[in-house]
Amino acid sequence: MKEIFVNPLNKNNPVTVQMLGICSALAVTSKLEPALVMALSVTVVVAFANVIISLLRNTIPNRIRIIVQLVVVAALVTIVNEILKAFAYDVSKQLSVFIGLIITNCIVMGRLEAFALANKPWPSFVDGVGNGLGYGLILVIVGFFRELLGSGALLGFKVIPDKIYEWGYENNGLMILPPMALVLVACVIWVQKSRDK
Amino acid sequence: MLNTFINSVFIENMIFAYFLGMCSFLAVSKNVKTALGLGIAVTFVQIITVPVNYLLENYILKAGALSWLGESFRSVDLSFLSFIIFIAVIASITQILEMIVEKYTPALNASLGIFLPLIAVNCAIMGGSLFMQQKAFPNVGYATVYGVGSGLGWLIAIVGMAAIREKLQYSDIPKPLKGLGIAFIITALMGLGFMSFSGIKI
Numbered sequence: 001m002k003e004i005f006v007n008p009l010n011k012n013n014p015v016t017v018q019m020l021g022i023c024s025a026l027a028v029t030s031k032l033e034p035a036l037v038m039a040l041s042v043t044v045v046v047a048f049a050n051v052i053i054s055l056l057r058n059t060i061p062n063r064i065r066i067i068v069q070l071v072v073v074a075a076l077v078t079i080v081n082e083i084l085k086a087f088a089y090d091v092s093k094q095l096s097v098f099i100g101l102i103i104t105n106c107i108v109m110g111r112l113e114a115f116a117l118a119n120k121p122w123p124s125f126v127d128g129v130g131n132g133l134g135y136g137l138i139l140v141i142v143g144f145f146r147e148l149l150g151s152g153a154l155l156g157f158k159v160i161p162d163k164i165y166e167w168g169y170e171n172n173g174l175m176i177l178p179p180m181a182l183v184l185v186a187c188v189i190w191v192q193k194s195r196d197k
Numbered sequence: 198m199l200n201t202f203i204n205s206v207f208i209e210n211m212i213f214a215y216f217l218g219m220c221s222f223l224a225v226s227k228n229v230k231t232a233l234g235l236g237i238a239v240t241f242v243q244i245i246t247v248p249v250n251y252l253l254e255n256y257i258l259k260a261g262a263l264s265w266l267g268e269s270f271r272s273v274d275l276s277f278l279s280f281i282i283f284i285a286v287i288a289s290i291t292q293i294l295e296m297i298v299e300k301y302t303p304a305l306n307a308s309l310g311i312f313l314p315l316i317a318v319n320c321a322i323m324g325g326s327l328f329m330q331q332k333a334f335p336n337v338g339y340a341t342v343y344g345v346g347s348g349l350g351w352l353i354a355i356v357g358m359a360a361i362r363e364k365l366q367y368s369d370i371p372k373p374l375k376g377l378g379i380a381f382i383i384t385a386l387m388g389l390g391f392m393s394f395s396g397i398k399i
Contacts, residue, residue: 019377022219067288074281082277097327100280104323106220178214179388186374186381193373 004126008134011196015138016189020106026181028098028139032155035143036136037091041084041099043132045076046108050128052076053116069112070103077102107135142184150175198342201334205346208395209328211321212354213388218321222355223380232359233352240348242294242316243325246287247344248337250326253282283326291316321351357387 014020028038052072053060060068081099084092092099102108111131116124147153149172152160160169174180211217218239225235257263260274298306316322325347334340361383370379 016377019223020220022216022223026216026219067285070284070288071281074284078277078280081280097324097331100283100327101217101320101324103280103284104320106320177389177392178216179385179392181216182381182385182388186378186385189378189381190371190374193378 004123005130008127008130009137010134010192013134013138013192014107014110014131015135015185016192018110020110022106022185026142026185027178028095029143029181030146030150030176030178031094032140032143032147034091034094035139037084037088038095038098039132039136039139041080042102042105042107042135043129045073045080045102046111046132047125047128048076049073049108050111050116050124051121053112054119054121054124057117065117066109069109073108073112074103107131138185138188141188142181145184146175146180150180198339201339201342202346203397205343206350206353207391208397209347210350210354210391211324211347212351212384213391215324217324218319218351219384221319222351222358222384223377226355226359226362226380228363229356229359232355236348236352236355238316239319239321239351240345242287242291242322243344243348243351244341245294245344246290246322247325247329247347248341249290250283250286251329251334251337251340253286254279254330258282279330284323287316287322287326321347354387358384361387 008014012018015022028034049069049072053069056068056072077100080102081092084095084099111128115127119127144154147155148159152158152165152171208214212219212222221235226232256265258275258279260276261271263270263273263275325344328347329340329343332343334343358380362380365379365383374382
């Protein structure tokens with residue numbers, strides 16, 4: 001049980017190893033806050049979708065399972081979206097379409113297909129939480145460096161003192177641009193692979 | 198309208214500006230031929246789903262969109278259903294398309310067959326519909342042009358990527374960076390290249 005939870009954090013990380021859910025992983029990471037909210041939303045959706053599909057797994061006909069999965073996920077994402085709109089409106093504006101895109105996030109579908117369809121609800125829940133957190137981990141790492149190097153701030157608070165700016169330090173504007181997210185993920189993969197070897 | 202097209206192909210490219218459809222982009226870009234097949238399939242589905250979702254959005258889902266049914270429906274707002282409706286439309290259109298292609302054009306089916314079911318969960322398709330909803334185009338023509346443009350942009354990106362990766366087999370890359378890592382870096386460099394298009398207006 002512990003393995004189901006710990007593996008996706010590193011050895012079997014959904015983003016860097018399973019290559020799932022990269023789509024939305026990158027666009028929301030120019031700041032740390034949306035990255036955290038996104039990570040949390042995905043974790044909730046994956047965990048509960050896993051439980052629901054796992055409960056239904058013996059009643060879903062094989063041919064239409066994709067549509068059933070999509071409907072369950074879409075319903076969960078709608079709930080998450082409405083909650084965000086109600087309690088965190090600014091962040092939900094920043095995330096714009098990417099909350100909706102959790103539906104087609106390959107992590108959700110991938111875990112449903114690979115795990116929930118063949119396992120009991122409780123392990124499925126743990127698997128969902130683990131994979132959501134593994135995904136969130138990458139998101140937070142990327143978001144942390146992009147906000148720190150790109151705007152000299154974390155969660156909106158300035159962390160790099162003004163003194164350093166006076167000495168000639170400049171924020172790296174490149175970090176805010178979308179392509180740098182890809183380079184950062186590549187670096188994470190690089191570090192991870194050379195360490196795990 | 199031309200501006201919408203250019204904008205959606207180059208400046209707001211699905212992959213380089215929003216990273217949509219990355220999963221299949223990375224998985225299928227190992228050779229040019231299959232990449233082209235998937236690119237065409239995505240464009241095709243995009244051309245159909247964006248206008249269909251546009252019509253659904255404007256005549257059924259949006260606040261006040263049901264007013265053609267009568268005065269009492271003017272206050273109905275079904276927009277919270279849009280995720281479910283959009284994904285249902287996309288899933289069923291890919292299913293129908295698969296059946297049609299299988300029945301009438303076996304040659305096309307042989308080359309596209311495996312990709313069509315994958316498209317239902319391609320973020321670029323869902324993303325196209327969601328951006329369409331956000332941009333609030335004035336009529337269905339614009340929505341169609343946006344669908345064509347975003348599909349073509351995706352096609353250009355994946356074919357270019359596949360061509361580079363084919364050449365890359367002969368280069369000497371640090372071992373831990375091989376495969377996925379280098380693919381990310383190439384995408385980033387291509388993205389930087391595409392950024393030079395920003396600001397173009399016709």
